[in-house]
Amino acid sequence: MKKKFVATGVALLATAFIGQAASAKSLEDVLKEKGVITEADYKDITKVKPIDYKLGNGFTFTTQDEKFQLSLGGRMQFRYTFTDKDSGQDSSQWDAKRIRLIMGGYAYTKDLTYKLEIDARQLASSPSNKGLVDAWMNYKIVDEAQIKVGQYKTPFARQELTSDGALQFVDRSPVVDAFKPSYDIGAMLNGKIADGLAYYSAGVFGGAGQTNTRTSNDNMFVARVAVNPLGDMPYSEADIDVSKKPLLSIGADYFRNTINRTAASTFDTNAGYAGGWVTKGLANGPLKNTLGKFDVDSYGVDAAFKWMGLFAQAEYMQGQAESQAVSANNLLRAQGFYAQAGYMIIPGKLEASVRYSYLDPNRDNSNDTITEQIGALSYYFAKHNLKLQADAGNTHTQTGVGKTTDDMVYRLQAQIIF
Helix, strand or coil: CHHHHHHHHHHHHHHHHCCCCCCCCCHHHHHHHCCCCCHHHHHHHCCCCCEEEECCCEEEEECCCCCEEEEEEEEEEEEEEEEECCCCCCEEEEEEEEEEEEEEEEECEEEEEEEEEEEHHHHHHCCCCCCEEEEEEEEEEECCEEEEEEEEECCCCHHHHCCCCCCCCCCCCHHHHHHCCCEEEEEEEEEEEHHHCEEEEEEEECCCCCCCCCCCCCCEEEEEEEECCCCCCCCCCCCCCCCCCCEEEEEEEEEEEEEEEEECCEECCCCHHHHCHHHHHHCCCCCCCCCEEEEEEEEEEEEEEEECCEEEEEEEEEEEEEECCCCCCCEEEEEEEEEEEEEEEECCCEEEEEEEEEEECCCCCCCCCEEEEEEEEEEECECECEEEEEEEEEEEEEEECCEEEEEEEEEEEEEEEC
């Protein structure tokens, strides 16, 4: 019955979703790719239009003097999840996972860009976040020196920095969800070096998480550097374009924040690191009853590669939370990694992917690790702009000495970006 129910859900979604996909390329794009027109011709043909539309970027409005520009678009993800639990009641869930309204462009000068992104689903289900996702402006002095202020993803974890609309799987690895600081409010210095051969970011943030503020002498610091030795490589998973030349990106990041634990399960922030490995690790062990301030430090390294339809990516992260209270044992350590790879079975259309994740939220406790083994199939009607994804995986959780659970999770997701 379970399998029939899942199959029925898959069939219903697939039937409703599959249709004729709009082409993502304009005539001038095709002519340029085939070498019929030059780069100069392309720029002349695509010279600013008062109103324009490009799939993935939305509708763009530009003033006659080209001093102001606004693009309006959106992203919707509809998901079905069936969980076959090792113990307890199985569950079936339909969800409008992300419903985003996206606005962005430039003002006064092309060097002053901005973005505003609102999630209606989050607005309805998470009042503390108030539905505000991105709200920032960035001023480019030169490519190598730019200043970004507002709310946005702090520069930690490659997969977190990759849009949830550009993933190989239905969602991110649980390791990334455990370590990421994600959205916060602050200011950052960032730059692009040698036409994308390297990028850097370093910023200071409030440290209270998405749309939250705190009054404190403590701040959060995050820094990241990425090197692309074979050429610029964007934060987007899957080699949909079947790259003719190999591309490689290697990155490293660092994060530090001070959080206050006011009760055994309460922090002064709802950011990802407090709801992830810190919370899991402090739930057991010598620090489970320790209150007060904790200094949290996390480090990460990552690599991504794509070529001829193959895309592979891996990240390793580790962190520690040290209590400021004087005690003989006041340190919590955690680590985790994931590795994934996918290949275009039908170039530009159908991809098969696999991923393995490992999370140890308390390295001094040998019976609390979490692993995930998952496989996925993705069909791209118009690249990431219109796609259907299905994945199935096992989550193996250690709950004590000789105690484990294995939950099978099946997910199907339809996405449209416009």
